[in-house]
Amino acid sequence: MEKRICPICGSDQESRIEKIRLMIPEEYHLPETYHIVSCDSCGFCFADTEAELEDYNYYYTHCNSYSGMPVGSEEWKWLNETVERLIAPYVKTGSRLVDMGFGKGIFLRWLREKGYHNIMGVDPTKESVEAVKKEGMDVAVGSIFDEADDRYRESADCVFLFDVLEHLLYPADALCSLQSYLRRGGCLVISVPNYAYLKENTKPIVNMFNQEHINYFSKTSLDNLLRRCGFSILDGNDTGKAEEIVAIYQFTGVRNEQIIRDTYCRTSIQEYVDRFADRKRSIEQALAGLWKKGITEVYVWGTGAFTMWLLANTTLSDLELHFIDNNATKIGTSIGNSEIVAPESIGNPECPILICSMLYGNQIHQQIRQMGLKNDVVIL
Numbered sequence: 001m002e003k004r005i006c007p008i009c010g011s012d013q014e015s016r017i018e019k020i021r022l023m024i025p026e027e028y029h030l031p032e033t034y035h036i037v038s039c040d041s042c043g044f045c046f047a048d049t050e051a052e053l054e055d056y057n058y059y060y061t062h063c064n065s066y067s068g069m070p071v072g073s074e075e076w077k078w079l080n081e082t083v084e085r086l087i088a089p090y091v092k093t094g095s096r097l098v099d100m101g102f103g104k105g106i107f108l109r110w111l112r113e114k115g116y117h118n119i120m121g122v123d124p125t126k127e128s129v130e131a132v133k134k135e136g137m138d139v140a141v142g143s144i145f146d147e148a149d150d151r152y153r154e155s156a157d158c159v160f161l162f163d164v165l166e167h168l169l170y171p172a173d174a175l176c177s178l179q180s181y182l183r184r185g186g187c188l189v190i191s192v193p194n195y196a197y198l199k200e201n202t203k204p205i206v207n208m209f210n211q212e213h214i215n216y217f218s219k220t221s222l223d224n225l226l227r228r229c230g231f232s233i234l235d236g237n238d239t240g241k242a243e244e245i246v247a248i249y250q251f252t253g254v255r256n257e258q259i260i261r262d263t264y265c266r267t268s269i270q271e272y273v274d275r276f277a278d279r280k281r282s283i284e285q286a287l288a289g290l291w292k293k294g295i296t297e298v299y300v301w302g303t304g305a306f307t308m309w310l311l312a313n314t315t316l317s318d319l320e321l322h323f324i325d326n327n328a329t330k331i332g333t334s335i336g337n338s339e340i341v342a343p344e345s346i347g348n349p350e351c352p353i354l355i356c357s358m359l360y361g362n363q364i365h366q367q368i369r370q371m372g373l374k375n376d377v378v379i380l
């Protein structure tokens with residue numbers, strides 16, 4: 001029985017939008033279904049999941065392999081330019097800047113290249129901290145739920161929190177702990193996926209609604225959360241036309257309970273969900289086409305989140321499946337009873353290849369042709 005209350009206003013009155021089914025490896029210890037709901041009181045949309053804080057702590061410590069956006073990509077450039085514009089009025093080259101959850105240290109490096117020299121990073125992963133420390137960066141192991149230690153307490157002029165809040169069961173608690181890093185009047189720069197802008201989003205539903213993304217912010221909802229946690233709004237994109245929200249807030253310490261009802265995010269999500277239902281129907285047609293030809297056995301190239309979604313939500317699992325992946329870390333592991341093998345293991349030309357990849361469908365298709373494979377190919 002799901003029971004999550006609204007993480008922004010605390011209301012337990014919510015309306016269901018869609019049920020999400022995932023096929024999740026047992027070792028993740030996370031539920032395979034949840035409902036996307038919207039809060040009847042403030043309009044915030046979120047995952048009503050059974051999972052508890054310790055489940056997510058376990059998952060993020062043991063199972064997660066988050067890689068972040070590719071450096072140099074269009075979205076990376078857009079994010080950097082936006083951040084640079086937002087912080088310009090508030091931050092000087094000597095300002096104390098903290099990147100919370102720095103991952104591979106990409107943003108810390110970017111700050112250093114831009115001439116900022118009083119920078120530090122906090123990340124929960126020991127390996128990340130050790131790797132980035134070797135580059136001479138001031139970095140420490142820490143969680144967003146821990147208070148800053150004495151060395152860093154109330155010293156930051158600006159804290160960066162990129163793509164974190166959409167993952168947290170209790171985002172308000174995290175924002176409270178994070179305040180211990182900030183001096184009064186300091187700034188917080190946040191980025192989260194923009195769920196009010198799903199209009200032209202054609203990515204599979206599992207890219208937006210998966211076991212990790214459990215808070216679906218619009219700018220209105222993000223502002224509501226920050227106001228209630230003692231921040232005032234300085235600047236940020238609110239056009240509803242970018243896939244990512246990037247906004248800057250000032251830490252005032254004055255909590256403001258005012259809620260501006262989010263009236264548009266639910267509609268945006270509903271339209272997206274309906275559109276993806278059409279795509280699911282065309283996937284089912286493609287699979288039915290295989291059955292009609294008497295095909296019962298296929299190669300499935302790609303073993304990521306999209307494949308897991310297909311297995312949980314379509315008739316793909318009725319076929320005999322041989323899993324293929326380019327990723328060396330996945331080869332030798334299994335899905336169900338079937339081992340994942342390298343592309344070189346494809347040996348039956350009569351067996352069609354289904355490409356199941358959110359991002360690399362065309363590249364995989366090209367690779368299949370370069371390998372000289374004559375198998376029929378279907379891109380799902």
Ligand SMILES: [Zn+2]
Pocket residue numbers: 006007008009010011039040041042043044
């Ligand atoms: Zn609410």
